[in-house]
Amino acid sequence: MENPSSNIEKDQQDCYDEWMSLQARRMTELRQALSNGERDNAKLRDLIRAVISDFEDYARKRSKHSRRYSSNYFAPTWNTCLENALLWIGGCRPSSFIRLVYAMCGSQTEHRFTNFFRNNNIESLSMALGETHGEMGGGESMSDLTAEQLFKINELHLKTVKAENKLSKQSASLQEDTVDMPIGITAFYKEEIGETDVVVERALDKHEEDMAGLLAEADKLRLTTLTNMVEILTAVQAADFLLAGKKLHLAMHEWGRCRERRRHEAWGGGGDSGGEVAGE
Structure with a gap:
C-alpha cells in the first residue's frame, strides 16, 4: 500500500520542478525582450x-499541497543545504526584492561613473549624469531611478519589513507551541520515545495546519511586495529587476548543488541535490 505522505511530497516536488523550469524559460524571455533594440x-x-x-499560480499550488504536510516546505528535501539555510517561512524574505533593487541601482551607477573616470570624455560624462540610456542597449537602467521612485521604494521597504516582523513573531509562537501542552508534556511522560497518541497526533496536525496558513501569508506578502515593486518601476526597469531575481534564484540553486557535490567528493561519496528558494 502506498504511503499517502510520500505521494504528497512527490506532488510538492513535481510542482517545484515545474516552477524551476518555468523560471528558466521566463528568464530567457526577459533577456530576449531586454536585448531588443526597440523597447x-x-x-x-x-x-x-x-x-x-x-x-x-505557484503560491496557490503550494497552499493546496501544504494543507496537511506543510513542514515539507520549511525544509524541503529537494533543496540544497545552502538554500534551506536561506529560507524564511518557506521562501525568500520579501524585503530581499527591495534590497536587490538597491544593489542593482548602486552597481549600475558605479559602472557608469567608472566608465566616466576611465574615459574622461563628454559621452561618458553624459552617461554618468544619466543623460543617455543605460548599459542594456537602450532604455532606462536602475541608476535612472527618480527621487519619486526612491521615495516609494523606501515606503514599500518599511511597510514590508513591518509585515515580515509580524509573520516572524507568528512563526516563533508556533515553534514555542511545540514545548507546550500536549506535545512537550506528553513527550516527557512517554515511556517509549516516538510513541504518539490521538491527542498528540491531533496537536501535530493542528500545528501543520497553522504552518500552512503561515506559509500562505508569507507567499501573499512575497507576491504583494513583488507586485508593488514592478508598479513603481518603469517597464524596462521592472523587466531588468525580474530577470535579476530569476538569475539569482537559479544561481543559488546551482551554487548549492556545486558546493554539495564538492563536499561529497571530498568525503569520498557521491549523489546530487535539488533546490528551492521561492520567491519569485
Whole structure:
C-alpha cells in the first residue's frame, strides 16, 4: 500500500520542478525582450504580468499541497543545504526584492561613473549624469531611478519589513507551541520515545495546519511586495529587476548543488541535490 505522505511530497516536488523550469524559460524571455533594440513597453508589461501571474499560480499550488504536510516546505528535501539555510517561512524574505533593487541601482551607477573616470570624455560624462540610456542597449537602467521612485521604494521597504516582523513573531509562537501542552508534556511522560497518541497526533496536525496558513501569508506578502515593486518601476526597469531575481534564484540553486557535490567528493561519496528558494 502506498504511503499517502510520500505521494504528497512527490506532488510538492513535481510542482517545484515545474516552477524551476518555468523560471528558466521566463528568464530567457526577459533577456530576449531586454536585448531588443526597440523597447516595446506594452509587450514588456505583458511579459511582466505573466511573470507575476506565474508566481501567483505557484503560491496557490503550494497552499493546496501544504494543507496537511506543510513542514515539507520549511525544509524541503529537494533543496540544497545552502538554500534551506536561506529560507524564511518557506521562501525568500520579501524585503530581499527591495534590497536587490538597491544593489542593482548602486552597481549600475558605479559602472557608469567608472566608465566616466576611465574615459574622461563628454559621452561618458553624459552617461554618468544619466543623460543617455543605460548599459542594456537602450532604455532606462536602475541608476535612472527618480527621487519619486526612491521615495516609494523606501515606503514599500518599511511597510514590508513591518509585515515580515509580524509573520516572524507568528512563526516563533508556533515553534514555542511545540514545548507546550500536549506535545512537550506528553513527550516527557512517554515511556517509549516516538510513541504518539490521538491527542498528540491531533496537536501535530493542528500545528501543520497553522504552518500552512503561515506559509500562505508569507507567499501573499512575497507576491504583494513583488507586485508593488514592478508598479513603481518603469517597464524596462521592472523587466531588468525580474530577470535579476530569476538569475539569482537559479544561481543559488546551482551554487548549492556545486558546493554539495564538492563536499561529497571530498568525503569520498557521491549523489546530487535539488533546490528551492521561492520567491519569485
